[in-house]
Amino acid sequence: MPDRKITSLTIRRPDDWHLHLRDGAMLRAVLPETTRHFARAIVMPNLVPPVVTANDAVKYRTRILAALPEGATFTPLMTLYLTEETDPEDVRTAHQAGIATAVKLYPAGATTNSASGVRDFEKVRPVLEVMAEIGMPLCVHGEVTDSDIDIFDREPVFIDKVLKPLRKKVPDLRIVMEHVTTQDAVDYVRDTHKNLAATITTHHLIINRNHILAGGIKPHYYCLPVAKREAHRVALVQAAISGDPRFFLGTDSAPHTDPAKLQTCGCAGIFTAPNTMSCLAEVFDAAGQLKKLEAFTSLNGPKFYRLPPNEDTITLQKGDPVSYPAHIDTEDGPVTVFDPGFDLHWHVQS
Numbered sequence: 001m002p003d004r005k006i007t008s009l010t011i012r013r014p015d016d017w018h019l020h021l022r023d024g025a026m027l028r029a030v031l032p033e034t035t036r037h038f039a040r041a042i043v044m045p046n047l048v049p050p051v052v053t054a055n056d057a058v059k060y061r062t063r064i065l066a067a068l069p070e071g072a073t074f075t076p077l078m079t080l081y082l083t084e085e086t087d088p089e090d091v092r093t094a095h096q097a098g099i100a101t102a103v104k105l106y107p108a109g110a111t112t113n114s115a116s117g118v119r120d121f122e123k124v125r126p127v128l129e130v131m132a133e134i135g136m137p138l139c140v141h142g143e144v145t146d147s148d149i150d151i152f153d154r155e156p157v158f159i160d161k162v163l164k165p166l167r168k169k170v171p172d173l174r175i176v177m178e179h180v181t182t183q184d185a186v187d188y189v190r191d192t193h194k195n196l197a198a199t200i201t202t203h204h205l206i207i208n209r210n211h212i213l214a215g216g217i218k219p220h221y222y223c224l225p226v227a228k229r230e231a232h233r234v235a236l237v238q239a240a241i242s243g244d245p246r247f248f249l250g251t252d253s254a255p256h257t258d259p260a261k262l263q264t265c266g267c268a269g270i271f272t273a274p275n276t277m278s279c280l281a282e283v284f285d286a287a288g289q290l291k292k293l294e295a296f297t298s299l300n301g302p303k304f305y306r307l308p309p310n311e312d313t314i315t316l317q318k319g320d321p322v323s324y325p326a327h328i329d330t331e332d333g334p335v336t337v338f339d340p341g342f343d344l345h346w347h348v349q350s
């Protein structure tokens with residue numbers, strides 16, 4: 001039941017612990033959509049070519065800071081794209097110098113721009129050992145890529161075949177399972193009491209696989225990991241509203257132009273930056289757990305990343321339906337904004 005009596009909610013300013021900002025014209029167009037509400041974001045490194053070294057991260061961060069809208073206070077937290085050639089000492093230096101907050105593991109071929117990702121996990125073990133030693137988190141796209149594994153099973157199979165063995169070999173490594181989509185992942189994180197957390201996206205709290213496929217194919221709901229059946233969505237909502245510090249927001253807002261999405265082989269990714277906070281307030285309100293929103297968006301993430309929560313606040317006000325653009329224009333083409341399929345009533349006051 002919704003919290004009918006609550007019509008205004010002030011929370012610490014949120015952070016986004018998984019975000020794609022892209023580069024160039026796209027970066028300039030999408031960055032303000034995040035900085036309007038969020039204070040910090042873990043910025044994904046899957047550019048072409050990827051952000052691999054400390055030097056790449058410094059340059060990318062400079063481009064992000066140069067694209068910030070006038071007056072915005074926003075801190076990009078940079079990540080390094082783990083390859084089989086990554087130098088452990090470069091990672092150590094990057095973390096200790098405050099250049100890179102985390103390292104990102106893409107199994108090769110798992111998702112958008114992951115061709116340089118890891119095939120042989122033994123090859124990256126020295127990097128993971130350094131990270132364990134210095135307490136630097138590893139963000140993981142947790143899907144196997146074997147073509148014989150059903151796409152809806154790729155996350156649970158990753159947990160069994162990759163994550164569990166990896167955690168045995170490097171038990172002190174601090175891991176974030178990114179954009180979890182299954183009850184299996186929620187259970188695994190909940191049953192693990194050390195060095196493991198998970199981000200949950202806005203869209204996976206709202207859509208299930210029917211939204212993508214029933215009544216006609218909806219490319220704007222296609223992302224990876226692909227949304228699963230309804231029971232899994234419900235498990236994600238339960239985890240998000242539980243207040244359990246191991247679960248926090250990573251929107252995975254992943255802009256692609258409409259021409260890139262609407263084609264025979266369309267790109268994976270959903271652009272949720274413009275309306276994420278309104279969507280989340282709606283989800284938490286519908287569950288009668290608005291009081292847990294702040295933990296999910298503003299407290300649990302900093303705690304895992306060992307950073308202080310933001311001091312400033314945002315206020316959400318319930319009212320008439322929120323208007324937001326159906327798409328934003330970029331020099332590369334229009335980018336469609338996530339449509340949750342219901343009216344949003346929570347306005348973020350600026």
Ligand SMILES: NC(=O)N[C@@H](CC(=O)O)C(=O)O
Nearest residue numbers: 020111112223224254268269
């Ligand atoms: N989530 C997605 O469907 N796409 C992301 C990559 C990713 O996070 O896997 C992207 O970069 O477009």
Ligand SMILES: [Zn+2]
Nearest residue numbers: 111141224225
């Ligand atoms: Zn991913």
Ligand SMILES: [Zn+2]
Nearest residue numbers: 020044252254
């Ligand atoms: Zn992502």
